Amino acid sequence: MQVSGGDLQRLRQLNSLGSIRALREASGPLTVSELAARTGLSRNSVIDVITGLHECGWIAEVEPAPGGMGRPAKRYRFRADAGHVLGIDIGVHKVLAVITDLAGRTVSSGRVAVDPHAARPERLEAVWRAVDAALVASGLSGTDLWGVAVGSIGVVNREGTVTRVESLPDWPGVDLAGHLGQRLSCPITVENDSKLAALAEQRLGVAAGVSDLVYLHAGRRSGAALILGGRLHHGFGGATGEVGLMEMTGWRTMATDLENSPAARDAPPEDAARVVFTAARAGDPAALAAVDAYAHHLALGTAAMVLTLDPELVVLGGGFSRSADVLLPALRRALEPHCLRVPDIRPSTLGEECAALGAACLALTHVDEHFFSPDGSISRPSAPRRLV
């Protein structure tokens, strides 16, 4: 067989890629023999690849495990601290910025409360304060960031523009990538917040390893997002999970089932649902009826998605998921009459940080594509620069 220099380089690239993947996915450091077994490469090829990756700075040698007979074998780990990404969640009431390492572990975060009626410039200013807080806490500067993703409420199209949002009148059309690009030079992505929450639950949370799921955002506003075939389903124009727009689901008004219940005892709207869930937990009949009415409507939109997609799992997220002990059984009962098979339903475990963590996960996906695509060549670890 003829082997040209270009072919050899391609082979080395594929071998490096396989090795770096194996080291990233391993739960601990690996020896040359372990790496050879996981990649199917020869020991000589592994040694060759490891030398290259170590020189580059992608992997580190780890102290040998103590004990054992003879000379202990060298062990290697992926350097998750070689780079960092920033995930931002811009909500109605807050901005949250999270910095993670290349393994998705949170290094630092910054949170800024925002008036729900704040105008666009004020909200954008809060974004910088949250980002600065996270950077200060991490000891990093903006130029150290490898990637940024931002979650926003509303429909976000493929170009990253917010095209439609009900709760913030002056938000549609906002150029978040342009705004952040004034001070951050790495690639910047914008995505809908519920989509990012779904991604976070699938990468880091309750849906780890599940390839098809529906994520429900149940709160004062309602939404949904889909993970299909292990990937975030963006849709042609970004408008996925919008089944709640159909009148017949009642999603647009269903939060009032809770807020207008007598069991809310005149609590202010932002607190009413919590009061009702608490009363329902104690067995209050009016509260239980309100939860059932809410669950009935939530189930109509959920059933439409479940019957369309037959997912393995439904994740219940959003503010109301804190009362999953009360809401989840009611939702399951309300789904029964509609579904051929009610899927497993689990409450979100990542809480309020869900969308920001999902943004970090999305930024990491792009870092992966930049450094570790089968078509590219593996360069030294360094912050990628945005194409302007």
Add this chain to the structure above:
Amino acid sequence: MQVSGGDLQRLRQLNSLGSIRALREASGPLTVSELAARTGLSRNSVIDVITGLHECGWIAEVEPAPGGMGRPAKRYRFRADAGHVLGIDIGVHKVLAVITDLAGRTVSSGRVAVDPHAARPERLEAVWRAVDAALVASGLSGTDLWGVAVGSIGVVNREGTVTRVESLPDWPGVDLAGHLGQRLSCPITVENDSKLAALAEQRLGVAAGVSDLVYLHAGRRSGAALILGGRLHHGFGGATGEVGLMEMTGWRTMATDLENSPAARDAPPEDAARVVFTAARAGDPAALAAVDAYAHHLALGTAAMVLTLDPELVVLGGGFSRSADVLLPALRRALEPHCLRVPDIRPSTLGEECAALGAACLALTHVDEHFFSPDGSISRPSAPRRLV
């Protein structure tokens, strides 16, 4: 760089795979230079790979193009006739068997009409007659087949069992793979017929190259199927596209909007829709009202799927798609009030053969995985045998 024998074999495998893909996807035969340009391989590697693939029987040399100066360069094509697959569609009224080559081109077919009230044994007997007819017409025998896929009405789970079907009471639980396996030794797959129709439209029909689409089966019975990320979306239990089961869509009874219309003029139920569409085409007000009523309900279920998935395209298939000139504009109008963006809607172009062709496409997918997976090794062309 150290290169072991195993690594070299892996490289050769990847090079062969890349070359065979390029030859299959090319619109005509390719020269060594053209293949080198398309695969990124060196000329020497291409010559090496081509020699191997030619010896195996996967590719054929083509007569040089006439004319031109000097000695004409040799050209090669993928041998699509090296193997054949069988696609079967078992419907309420007919069984259709189609044999295609490895490029999905139809070589022969056999069709048997079946009484809609026929019991299971009679319907299974019709399957053999359709298969035998297709084999006779092709000049092949059952042992020449590389793969078989069967489409059935009803929900088909991952194990290939029909779990739920409304129109054939004795059909659930039928073991189609076991039945066909009595005489066919190649791998056999079972799938829902609408899913196969969607696959056919995406591989061979009106949705070529579209990665996200909703396929509507609009006929006396209604159904839907999804292609997401370029692949058939099977779902956890095979029950995707079942949004019509929700009462509020009206899908279960919507065909009566046409059949019970005064514009049907007492035509028998199986002919009523055609009569109404014809009258609507001529401007008959009662017929137009009936089409609008039907389109209203079809749009409710379609909107639920479109709002969930935001697909690029909706394909209108099933018997009523023959009247797409009348039905499609009504459907588009009925979708407007529900959707953020009404996607492109196109009528099916593959007609009655759609599900059988989709079955052949699915069988070809499995042939691909068998012979051309990046982890395997390319063996000589020969009919794969089922694992029993």
